[in-house]
Amino acid sequence: MAARIDELMAAHSGDAPWVAFEYYPPRTEDGVNNLKKKMPRFKAQKPLYIDMTFGAGGSTSDLTLDLCKEAKAAGLEPNMHLTCTNMPQEKIYEALEGAKAAGIRNIVALRGDPPLGQERWEAVEGGFTCALDLTKHIVKTYGKDQFCISTAGYPEGHPGAIKKVAEGQELSDKEKRRVVSLEDGDYVCSDADFAKEMEYLKAKVDAGASLIITQMFFDVDVFADFLEACKEYGITVPVIPGLMLVQNAGGFGRMTAFCKTRVPASIREGLEAVKEDDAAVKQFGIDLGAKMCEQLMALGCKGLHFYTLNLEKVTFGVMRKLGLFDEDAAAAAAAAAAEPAAAASAGAASA
Incomplete structure (x- = not known):
């Protein structure tokens, strides 16, 4: 029977951390084909698992399952995202049954984002309202072993709980460590709201979640605080840092502003200095990513979850800098990919 991620983590040995890669289902056929071509190169680096997300509003649920099946057939261990957005219980059941039939043992249970063009999240008729309800449903339907x-x-709090700091509002020391500076002012998840976030996280774990994958962060001190908060709330399952690497300056700025993510001044200033040079931006992303990974390993993190955005250059650059990249396996994957193209070219020449 296929392995669960918690079992794979428990079986991991050695000092080097394991890695995992997250992808999203592309919107076009060309994009899907391009991702499939990249899969062998990612597989060559022996990730512990790969994540496949749902599109906005659950728009790619079928494609998510199909890509997970292909990854499974290729020898990768998929961790399939499942959201509540636009997913009545019958469709949730179909997705879980499809995963079970394909031998997929790992599910990321999420509420999900609002559908495109919709500002507020609303539950679909006959659906679930939150990740906690979805988690309970999975365990009730399939037990804890399937x-x-x-x-x-959320090390900084859920974006919906990160609110603008009022003029004259005094912040606690913990709030100051979480504060986010945006163009229109400072934002923070208050201590009271952060406590609610942690209580909710504990409820999800108690309901059956076996591991926590964090949303992106760029201040490792905030992640360290989050680990301490997990201990305080009696959360003992593994906490895996989710790493969003800097791929380009514009996208980084838009994403961190939208998610209200704290970006230390040193990172903002460093990126500002190279933002017009694409190669320099990618190198900045590699250097920053490697530094963060080293800090996370020093905190005791045994694994690194990379949000790849379906791109490989910066992710592989970070792994190379950390000594985690298998050059021989990469060369073998490249050679294997070149063989069909060479054969096709030879066939065309002889025709």
Whole structure:
């Protein structure tokens, strides 16, 4: 029977951390084909698992399952995202049954984002309202052994709980460490709201989540605080840092502003200095990513979850800098990919 991620983590040995790669289902056929071509190169680096997300509003649920099946057939261990957005219970059941039939043992249970063009999240008729309800449903329907359930953790608080700091508002020391500076002012998840976030996270774990994958962060001190908070709330399942690497300056700025993510001044200033040079931006992303990974390993993190955005250059650059990249395996994957193209070219020449 295929392995659960918690079992794979427990079996991992050695000092080097394991890695995992997250992808999203492309919107076009060309994009899907391009991702499939990249899969062998990612597989060559022996990730512990790969994540496949749902599109906005659950728009790619079928494609998510199909890509997970292909990854499974290729020898990768998929961790399939499942959201509540636009997913009535019948469709949730179909997705879980499809995963079970394909031998997929790992599910990321999420509420999900609002559908495109919709500002507020609303539950679909006959659906679930939150990740906690979805987690409970999976465990009730399939027991605790069929699926290893991952859940999301928010080191800075959920974006919906990060609110603008009022003029004259005094912040606690913990709030100051979480504060986010945006163009229109400072934002923070208050201590009271952060406590609610942690209580909710504990409820998801108690309901059956076996591990926590964090949303992106760029201040490792905030992640360290989050680990301490997990201990305080009696959360003992593994906490895996989710790493969003800098790929380009514009996208980084838009994403961090939208998610209200704290970006230390040193990172903002460093990126500002190279933002017009694409190669320099990618090198900045590699250097920053490697530094963060080293800090996370020093905190005791045994694994690194990379949000790849379906791109490989910066992710592989970070792994190379950390000594985690297998050059021989990469060369073998490249050679294997070149063989069909060479054969096709030879056939065309002889025709």
